Each structure stands twice: as C-alpha cells, then as structure tokens.
Amino acid sequence: MIYDVIIVGSGSVGAAAGCYATINNLNVLMIDAHHPPHQQGSHHGTTRLMRYAYAEGDRYMPLLQRSKVLWDALEKTSSTTLFRRSGVLSIAPLNAPLIPQLLASAQTWSVQVEALSAQQIRQRWETFVVPDDFHGVLDKEAGYLYSEKAVEQWIRLAQEQGCAQLFNCPVTAIEHHDELYRVTTADGDYTARKIIITAGSWAKKLVPDLPITPVRKVMAWFQSDGRFSHHTHFPAFTAQLDDGSQYYGFPAEDDQLKVARHDGGQPLQSAAECLPFGQVPTDGSECFAFLKQFLPGQSACLFGQACSYDNSPDGHFIIDYLDENKTGLVISGLSGHGFKCAPALGEIASHFALGQEIDTVISPFRLQRFATA
Incomplete structure (x- = not known):
C-alpha cells in the first residue's frame, strides 16, 4: 500500500497535521515512537502558555492568529475545554x-x-x-492551553476520519527513491508519496544535518x-x-x-x-x-x-523541504515555543501534503538562513 503521506512524530504538530490531512481526504499514516499524548516530548506537563503579543518577531504573528482560529474550532468540534x-x-x-x-x-x-x-x-x-x-x-x-488534551483530540479526530496510526513503534530509517519514501519501523516498512517529519528533539536522528x-x-x-x-x-x-x-x-x-x-x-x-x-x-x-x-x-x-x-541555533522555527522535488517536509527547532503555533503548523503541513504552495509562509523559517548567516 502506498500512502499519500506518512507523518513521522505525532506530538502536537504531527497530530494536527495528521488530523487536517485526513479531513482533507488524504490517505495518511501517523507514526510515533510512543503513544501520544505522552511524556517523552515537549508538549506534556498539562498546560502551555498562549500569547498573542509576541516579542519573538512578526514572522510568528500570522501563525499565532491562524492558530487562534483553529484552537477555537478544535474546542468546538471536540466539545472539550482546551483554553482558559x-x-x-x-x-x-x-x-x-x-x-x-x-x-x-x-x-x-x-x-x-x-x-x-x-x-x-x-x-x-x-x-x-x-x-x-x-x-x-x-x-x-x-x-493557557491544555496541551495533552489538544493532542488527544487531534489523534481521536484523525482516527475517526480513517487515519492509520502506528504508535509505540520507532522509525529506524527513511529512504527516498523512485519518487517514493520508504519508512522503516520495528513493525515493517511503509511507503508514501510524501513524508512529513515532526519528530521533535530526535528529528536529527532521521535528518542528520538538521541544526538542532x-x-x-x-x-x-x-x-x-x-x-x-x-x-x-x-x-x-x-x-x-x-x-x-x-x-x-x-x-x-x-x-x-x-x-x-x-x-x-x-x-x-x-x-x-x-x-x-x-x-x-x-x-x-x-x-x-x-x-x-x-x-x-x-x-x-x-x-x-x-x-x-x-532548540535551533537562533531560537526560531525550522520548516523546510527534504528534497528538491518538495516531496518531504521537516518541522523542527521549535525551541520551546512551538505548541502555541501547533495548529497553524499542522495546517501548513497538511497543505504541503495536498500539493498546495507553502513557500511564502515558510520562507522566514527555511534552513538557508543559517548558510547565509
């Protein structure tokens, strides 16, 4: 079976991406080394701050404002209190x-x-x-947001829409050939036309050159x-x-x-x-x-x-393609302030999976900024 997209890492961003991509009728496989929500990443601890006046820079404001809309929608869809x-x-x-x-x-x-x-x-x-x-x-x-509840709701909604989910199953290798990605796990190999890596602190194991x-x-x-x-x-x-x-x-x-x-x-x-x-x-x-x-x-x-x-070298997000044909995407380097933007980042990832243009929105976060620094 060839999936439309495999999402490696199903924490806050990966869970949102899997939910939105599945709702948009893509054939999605979500993978995580643990069973989200869990305590092996950066989104646990019950709560996370949500701020709208942001000293980290104007590049984040469109993400924050879009996330506000998506948080409200998730709260209504799930009938769960997520934000105080x-x-x-x-x-x-x-x-x-x-x-x-x-x-x-x-x-x-x-x-x-x-x-x-x-x-x-x-x-x-x-x-x-x-x-x-x-x-x-x-x-x-x-x-503040109830972070683990939010991840739980994205996981549940994705599953109800037919998303395949492979949890408690680490990814050991990713290969790209013949215009397909092959993902090797303890459970076997899986193939997809596109891949999204949102593996948090350990994304570097899969993308060795990632500067985090x-x-x-x-x-x-x-x-x-x-x-x-x-x-x-x-x-x-x-x-x-x-x-x-x-x-x-x-x-x-x-x-x-x-x-x-x-x-x-x-x-x-x-x-x-x-x-x-x-x-x-x-x-x-x-x-x-x-x-x-x-x-x-x-x-x-x-x-x-x-x-x-x-943490990225400059404390700002990393969002970039994995290959010249733009069939792979990595979202990492969230540096402790990524959860508040998780819905917007997940939506961006789903747009990528759908083949929509995301170059403009990810431009401030691409890896080329480190090459020219």
Whole structure:
C-alpha cells in the first residue's frame, strides 16, 4: 500500500497535521515512537502558555492568529475545554527591550493589551511583588492551553476520519527513491508519496544535518493557595529578570502553582539522558529565586516533570523541504515555543501534503538562513 503521506512524530504538530490531512481526504499514516499524548516530548506537563503579543518577531504573528482560529474550532468540534483566557502578564526591567517589543507587536497586529507600571501590577494583584524598576504588559485575550488534551483530540479526530496510526513503534530509517519514501519501523516498512517529519528533539536522528540541539527542561509545581488561582483572576505570566533569565507560570489549580524557567537546561545527546525530574540537583530549586522575589508565600516543591526542547541555533522555527522535488517536509527547532503555533503548523503541513504552495509562509523559517548567516 502506498500512502499519500506518512507523518513521522505525532506530538502536537504531527497530530494536527495528521488530523487536517485526513479531513482533507488524504490517505495518511501517523507514526510515533510512543503513544501520544505522552511524556517523552515537549508538549506534556498539562498546560502551555498562549500569547498573542509576541516579542519573538512578526514572522510568528500570522501563525499565532491562524492558530487562534483553529484552537477555537478544535474546542468546538471536540466539545472539550482546551483554553482558559486568564490573560498573560509579562514583566521585565525598565531598561530591557521586552515590554516595548510586546507593545509594538500588539499595536501592529491589533492585539488587546494594557501597559502597567510596577505599582499598577501590585495594586491589581497584591500577591505579585514587582520592584519599582520593573514594568509589564497584560495580554488580555491570552491564557493557557491544555496541551495533552489538544493532542488527544487531534489523534481521536484523525482516527475517526480513517487515519492509520502506528504508535509505540520507532522509525529506524527513511529512504527516498523512485519518487517514493520508504519508512522503516520495528513493525515493517511503509511507503508514501510524501513524508512529513515532526519528530521533535530526535528529528536529527532521521535528518542528520538538521541544526538542532536537544535540551532537557523541567517544570515544577509548588504548594500554593486560592490567592493565586484562576478563580481569583490571577493571570498566567512570564518574567524576565535583571540577569536575563526567563520564567513563566500559570494560575494555581488544586492549590498547585506551576512555574518553569524557559532559558537554560541541560544539552542532550540521547533520549536516555533526559532524566526524570529530581535526578538533576537543581531541578527543584531553579525557580526558588524567582518565587522568593516575585511571588513570596509559595512553599515546597511538590513534584515536577522533565521534557525536551529542540532548540535551533537562533531560537526560531525550522520548516523546510527534504528534497528538491518538495516531496518531504521537516518541522523542527521549535525551541520551546512551538505548541502555541501547533495548529497553524499542522495546517501548513497538511497543505504541503495536498500539493498546495507553502513557500511564502515558510520562507522566514527555511534552513538557508543559517548558510547565509
């Protein structure tokens, strides 16, 4: 049997791509080394931030705005709550460029935001202790997504539409000849006219020249109370400190406040090196300094999880073709901020599978930028 497209890696982007391609009547095979949603990638940990004012650059705004539409559609189709509009408060020192960049992005793309001084932040959220030499911006329509639920719904919808799914089955090799791709797995060989590789941190095993660095990251849950809950309108948040370190967190649920550090982490050579939370000495304490200064009153670290980011050299997405005939596509290097764009990336992948032109939309993310850097 020859599939129209095989998708290697069925996490957030791969699950979306498989769902959209199947809905568009393609004969699709989705493959994953585990059974998504799982805890061997970067999308787990229950929740992920969704922001619309974006300092990472204008290239992301069309993806974010299209994703917003697709998230809403997925929520309605699945009859499942996937998004909480808590607002996202971003704070940074007055002398840092982050807040001006967010405000400029919001103005250009008509995003609803509110600029706030440190005093205004403290007045609105008494539990947020922000120094006078900081300021912030509230992204009003932003919030957080239930990431694993979303992947689960894409997987389910794709299956119901007739998508073939081969899970708990690693891919060991990919070959391209006679205008077909042959994918070798522990279960046998499969053939397709097109292939999409969305294998996260381990895509480099299949595309050796891919310039990504897998990095182990952790997130931790701290004992909290109702003052930090979404019921009291406490926002999701990001924070850049004086030393440039970056943190993010979510309103407390079940008296547990989830906080993580975005930068840093431990480079990985293999999945086996992505040790469970607690096996690296700094796991439970890397957020302590931030919590002590900005959110005092949080107590012990209750538990945590480890995941992996597929970091590109410049921190921006990699989306490019695998061959001159444009029958293979790789989406990687999402660098820890890919999930919020996952629906749009999955849709782009499905357009590729359908033979539609995607050169314009992927142009800012192609590999040629590293050759000319």
